[in-house]
Amino acid sequence: MGLAYQVSTVLKLNPARFRLFSANIYSGNFIFMYINLVMKILVLESVVRKTNLLGDYGKTPVSKEVLDRIFNELENLVKISEEGDIQSLSSYLKMNNGKELKGGADHIWKYQLNDGDRILYTWGKYLPYLRTEDKDALVLLAYATHDKQGLAGKNMPPKQKYVEAKELLRTRTEFTVEDIKSPEDWEAFCELIFENSFQANHAIYIADSETLAKTDIEYLDVELTPKQGDIIDHYKDFPQPTLILGGAGTGKTVLAVHFLNDYASLRRAYFTQSNELLNYAEKRYDAISKDENTIRPDFLNINDFCRKLIDAEDLKYKDFVETNRFVKDFVKRNQYVTDILDKNNLTPIDLWTEIRGVIKGFTSERWTRTKRFNQQELNNAEIRNFKILEKNGFIQRNERNKQLFTLVTGYKKIDASNLDENAKKLLKEFIDYTHSFDPSIKELDAEEYKSLDEEVSMVETAKRDCIYKCYLKYKEWLETNNLYDDNDLALKAIAHLQKFPIDPYDFIVVDEIQDYTEIQIYLLYSIAKEFSVTPKKKQNNENCKAKTGIVFVGDSKQIINPTVFNERKLNRLFFNDDAGIELNVEHLDVNFRCKQEVVDLANRISEYRKKYIAAQKLDNKETSIHNGEKPVALLCTPNNVNLLIEGLIRFPNVAILVPNEKNRQDLIERFGREKYEQARNAFIYTVSEIKGMEYKYVVCYNMLTDYNEMWKIITSGQASKKTRYRYYFNLFYVSITRAQEYLCILEANKENSLFSALEKEGKLLNSITQFDTENLFLNNLNNGETDWLLDAKANEDAGNYDRAAASYQKAKVDIENVWRCKAKAAEKNRDYDTCVKYLLVVESSDLKINKLDYLTKYVPELTPDSPLKNLADVYLHPEQFSQKHIHLDSSLEEFYGNSETSEYRSALNEFVKRINLHMKSILEKEVGI
Known part of the structure; x- marks a missing residue:
């Protein structure tokens, strides 16, 4: 029998990192994984x-x-x-x-x-x-x-420094294998990988699809590059708070978990805001952690961490407001707010950025939370002393509101000997007050908000009155509906910690730092341990205290969840002049995800951002570890769009990205909603949904066109040094860097100023006027069962549960995987009846979902008159089985069909196991068996 291999993912062997490779071999599906072995x-x-x-x-x-x-x-x-x-x-x-x-x-x-x-x-x-x-x-x-x-x-x-011996050997015998597209290529590759010299450097794992569905072997790819290793070594030599910046695909999270592993003797925590990233980081940590005797780090979603802290104190908050809900449930349903935004040429994202990042999430320059002293609130004696302090340079009036006082940054260097006792006392009170954090202050007041520099707020001063009016409507909406957002959670947690401190963490890693508000960052700062450090100034004989055990990881080019993240201000949180401690900034600039041609486009976009807005001191140019195909700009005609969707919908590991929900619905309607839904391969996403994911083939649709007016302002030079406009660059950057190999860009408006400039350059984009499978690289895609399986696993890990369920079905693996994803999808949509229905049929031994925890959490959320509630209660409390006289067979038939269906049989099996376990525990307790 001749060889009949179909390659689904290109493998490049790189001295620093080895990639996943999969193929269909004969009638079975197999997966190959190459990793460095342990012994070095x-x-x-x-x-x-x-x-x-x-x-x-x-x-x-x-x-x-x-x-x-x-x-x-x-x-x-x-x-x-x-x-x-x-x-x-x-x-x-x-x-x-x-x-x-x-x-x-x-x-x-x-x-x-x-x-x-x-x-x-x-x-x-x-x-x-x-x-x-x-x-x-x-x-x-x-x-x-x-x-x-x-x-x-x-x-x-x-x-x-040191190097692996096999890295030195590769300087003599380095080789690359990529673009294997024919049986002959594959045969040659097989011969190569089974040579002794190859096997000396790699382990080869072969697994069938069923094993692969239950295995997370992709998390074994956790080797550090020399640059990443140097960053950890530098921290060990000079412990100090560290910010690690790197673009998409540069291995930031892998480096983060290596930090955790290298400090196994300490009390450690990893924080993120994404449950999917949390799962990813924890599995990567498990892949590298060798010592089972050490205390495991806490892997925490910051919002869940806050909820657990305040749980005993306040149980009334059950629901959570994030970006999508803010836009859909607040802005879109509030005509007053919508009219204000339209009148002032502002978007819902602009409003959410101001509310989340500034009005509610902002702290002072000193990372404190206090009201500014207002002259109108002072008595005559205090006013006299304040004038003395102002005259001597200790305090200053706000430029925009002369009634407000703030402390001068360099007040420590000013001679206070000529102040009288009353002025000195007032100065001390003022310093203590302005260095405190009062969590009862939930927002900036209208005057404080209007007085902020334009570098802090993304909206010009003239429009801030209308923003604040919208904020008051939002505040009222939260209170009326008993809702809260992440800033409310963080403030409640800070208040709780002030009353009931917890043991601080010795070492904290904060991932995706660019998505945190300053209130959230301060919360994490407050639970970090202080260490004694040798003072920088020789005249200071006492050791200083500093919080050196914090590592931040992120990328300011990926801010699409609204914040006003500022790397320079982050340094002020830690700077200690006496101790010589300041934030250490490290860069990762090698991209392991995207081909060089995609990275070149991303670099060019960064250059345009520097040109039109402002250069960021911490910007770095990136390189890739491998070359590929130039991104394609396809003429955006109805026929081209339809043919492209028709071509892509047959394959896994592809995605079409749109800037917002309106574009997604327009695209689905244009293609045909029924046809799109029948394919059971939902692959049109907004960028905020896809952040953190990567796909072999990505289409970016109207990422620039939909914000055409904003791009006119940007490219005309009117956006210079205005932080607000960075969002539009970030949106485009994040969308194109989701592409591992092939990138296609469609813009309805070819005259968009940025798109037009990119096309005219020629070297970055290959412009195509008519749909063509070869020029669009569709012939390079594969849809074997293993390909669908890898797609399903990746999407489940990223939280795209509907797509994961459909891909598991196409992979023809155990139906349990489909049910699990349907349960998670229903949970995400707050459809708790459907969630519980599928939880009851998922095997209790499923390692990817803690069935009892999920049911305990969501059975109380079922609609009060739901018959499913009775069934779920019996599962959770099998001792009530006889008391309720429930007819199990008829109840199961009501929800899962007749006894011939797989769902019915699985649900019945789960109930039988639960009841048997219950009976066994009774026998053990009562009879001693």
Whole structure:
């Protein structure tokens, strides 16, 4: 039988990271996963330099003959370590006269390379500066001749960089495999991966589809790049609050969990606002964590963390307001608010940014929450003393409202000796007040809001009155409907912690920092532990306290959930002049997700943003690890759009992104709603829904056209230094960087100023006027069962449960996967009756859903007269089975059809298991069985 392989994902072997590869083989579905094995051979930088292993240190210090011997030995060691175990390696070293070096430093051994040469080595655990995952590694310390081995091993080498031996080997034998499209290509690839030299560097896992459906092997891809490793090493050497910035696909979360793993002895927490990202990070952590005896980090959604804190204090809040709900349930249903926004040329997102990020989420320059002193609230004596403080430079009046006082930033350096006692007392009270945080202040008042600099607020001062009027309507809506938002939660949590402090965390990682409000950031700051640090100023003999155990991870180019995140202000939260502590900023600039051509387009968009708005000090240009196809700009005609949707809807791992719900509905109507729904492959998303996901093929539809007026303002130069307009760049940036391999852009308005400029450049986009499967790369897509399975798993992890359910069905795997996703989709839509219905048929042993926890949470949310409530109560409380005299068969038939359906049989099986467990517990308790 000849080979009949169909490749669904291109694999590129890269020295830093290995990608997932899947294929359909004969009639079965298999998955291959390549990862670095655990056992490592490490080579210190001094060895590389002194033997010129990389060939870039000038004159070769050793002969070619010696160099060849060293490389041959590296191949030997790598092969032994990765085909055997640590015992095999130890045996090899002993066979070559391996023994402890006498007269040298402790924990240094040597073995013979040949009669005249020696290799000095140690084990990773004896080098304190190595990363946690390298503690079991064999570390080569030096190459030395017989006569000089004593001198070389006199001291343990100081801290220095190191590299894996197999990375050095790849400098001689590096290879790349990609674009495998034919049976012949695949046959050659198979021969390659089963060669001994390939298997020395990789593990090969083969699993059928059923196993793959229950396995999260993609989370094994957790190796650090050298740059990521250097960031962790730098933090270990100089502990300080750290901000790690990186574009889409640069491995920020992987780095975050490595930080957690490297501080296993500390009390740690990981925070995010997305349950999907939380799940992703926790699985990645489990893939790298080796020590089962350490205390596990807390993986927390910040809003759930707040709810748990205040639960005993306040149970009245049950529902939650986020971006989509704010737009759909508040703005769209409030004509007064809609009219104000239209009249002032503002969008619902502009309003939500001002409310969430500024009016409710903003703190002072010193990260405090207090009202400014208002002269109208002072008595005559206080006014006199305030004038004295103002005259001496301690306080200043607000430029926009002369009645408001604030503390001068450099007040510490001003001589207070000429103040009288009353003025000094007032100054101390003023300082204490302005350095406090009062969580009862839920928002800026109208005057404070109007007085903010335009760099803080995204809306010009003239329009802030109308914004505040809309805010008051929003506040009234929350109170009337007993609702709250994330700022309310954070403030309640801060108030609770002021009364009932918790043990602080030694180490905190905050992911997607750009999506947090300042109130939320302050909350996390407040639960971080202070450490003693050596003061920077010599005249200060006392050790200073600083919160050094916080690492923030994010990307300001991906702010689409409205905030006013500011990297410079974040530094002020930690800056301690005496201690010399400030925020350390690190950059990740290698993209592992997108092809270079997509990254080039993203870089160009960043350049336009710098040109038209303002350069951000922390902007970095990115590169990709592999090349691909140039993004396509397809002429946006009705026929082209329909043919493209028709072509894509047959495949997994594709997505069409739209800027808002209106565009999604217009697109579905144009294509045909019935046809779209029949395909059971919903793949048209708003950008906010897709954030954090990635797809092989992405179409961006009207990302620029829908905000054409805004782009006219931007490209005309009127948006210079106005933060508000960054949102439109971010929306486009996030949408295009969802594409792993193929990107297609459709804009109804070709004259859009940014789109027109990009097309005219020519080198970034390939313009096509007519639909063509080859030029649009549709011929490169695959839809085998394994492809659908990978699509289902990725979408379930990202929270796209409807699509995941449809993809699981097309993958033809266990129906339990479909039911689980339907339960989660119903929960997301607050359809608790449907949620409970599917929970009852999902197996109780399903590791991806905690059935009892879910039912306990959602049975009380069922409609009061729901007959399903009785059935669910019996499942939760099997002891009530006889009391309620429930007829199980008829009740099951009511919801799941007759006894022939798979849902009925599964539900009955679950009830039987529950009742059997209940009977067993009674027997154990009553009879002692």
